[in-house]
Amino acid sequence: MAEAPHERILIYDRIDANKRSTLVIMAGFVLLAAGVFTSIGVIVSYYAGVQDSELLETSIRVGIAAAILASAIAVMMYFLAPTAVLTISGAHEVTKEEEPELYRVVENLSIGSGLLMPKVWVIEDGAPNALATGRDVDRAHVAVTRGLLDKLEKRELEAVMAHEMSHIGNLDIRLMTIVAVVVGIAALIADIMLRFTWYGAGARRSNRGKGGGGIGVILLVIAIVFLLISPIIAGIMRMALSRRREYLADSSGALLCRNPAALADALEKIAKDPDPLEAANKATAHLYIAAPLQGHESFMNKLFATHPPVEERVRLLRAMA
Numbered sequence: 001m002a003e004a005p006h007e008r009i010l011i012y013d014r015i016d017a018n019k020r021s022t023l024v025i026m027a028g029f030v031l032l033a034a035g036v037f038t039s040i041g042v043i044v045s046y047y048a049g050v051q052d053s054e055l056l057e058t059s060i061r062v063g064i065a066a067a068i069l070a071s072a073i074a075v076m077m078y079f080l081a082p083t084a085v086l087t088i089s090g091a092h093e094v095t096k097e098e099e100p101e102l103y104r105v106v107e108n109l110s111i112g113s114g115l116l117m118p119k120v121w122v123i124e125d126g127a128p129n130a131l132a133t134g135r136d137v138d139r140a141h142v143a144v145t146r147g148l149l150d151k152l153e154k155r156e157l158e159a160v161m162a163h164e165m166s167h168i169g170n171l172d173i174r175l176m177t178i179v180a181v182v183v184g185i186a187a188l189i190a191d192i193m194l195r196f197t198w199y200g201a202g203a204r205r206s207n208r209g210k211g212g213g214g215i216g217v218i219l220l221v222i223a224i225v226f227l228l229i230s231p232i233i234a235g236i237m238r239m240a241l242s243r244r245r246e247y248l249a250d251s252s253g254a255l256l257c258r259n260p261a262a263l264a265d266a267l268e269k270i271a272k273d274p275d276p277l278e279a280a281n282k283a284t285a286h287l288y289i290a291a292p293l294q295g296h297e298s299f300m301n302k303l304f305a306t307h308p309p310v311e312e313r314v315r316l317l318r319a320m321a
Helices: 013-047 051-087 101-114 146-151 153-168 172-199 200-207 212-258 260-272 299-303 309-320
Strands: 091-093 119-123 128-133 141-144
Touching: 013 051, 013 172, 013 212, 051 091, 051 128, 051 141, 051 172, 051 212, 101 119, 101 153, 101 212, 119 146, 119 260, 128 153, 128 172, 141 146, 141 153, 146 153, 153 172, 153 212, 153 260, 172 212, 212 260, 212 309
Parallel strands: 119 141
Antiparallel strands: 091 119, 128 141
């Protein structure tokens, strides 16, 4: 009886597919942001007693002002994010003399990829894992846990670092930092505006004589509902984007190290390791090569998962080999 043919997947096809998925998700973020700031404009304009005939125009103006203010806050958070990630993770920078094997692996991959040498960090934690962070390719950082250095073979370490270098080359470190900031600001704005809605009821009553009829009420309800669900939508989109970028980094990393099987073996070892990663939390979980926070299997957990299933990643990598 003839053996069933093994599945074959071209690495370049996987890279192109993941890039297309990213563009779709990013377009969704643009639409979501437009909806959030328009909702802010509607709520503020309604409680200011703006007439129905001027409500839309005023809402757009207020929304633009809110977007400018939020952008200023986002820029500040963007510049602080990489330092915060490394501090929260408890990482310490290492030199070539301190970690010669790790440093040489990253150095060789930097040369092979044409990227500048990132700063190298170690997290003193027994669980095997790794992450990349930074604002751009010129200010990038890679960090590995002590468990990764102790438990992986050299070829597996090279494959993991190729994955992390791919995150840098694909500008995932910038993209995911921006998205994390956007999601955080969306949640903050939603909370502030809903509180304003609650406490602003008295101000609205004092403006009743100034106008704002049935259309205003309908728009207000829509805006409040949208603000209520926008952090949830943003969170789901963030996780979906994170999962697509992990697939992309797997494919790009396999291309860089030329050993998809080694990356598949490393992912299996990391997933099966029983040691919990103490340094990880919900704010930094999406940056690691494998999900550091383990939860119960459920539809909601899968929906908000920061990483695609390891079994699927391994299957695709072995199909590339």
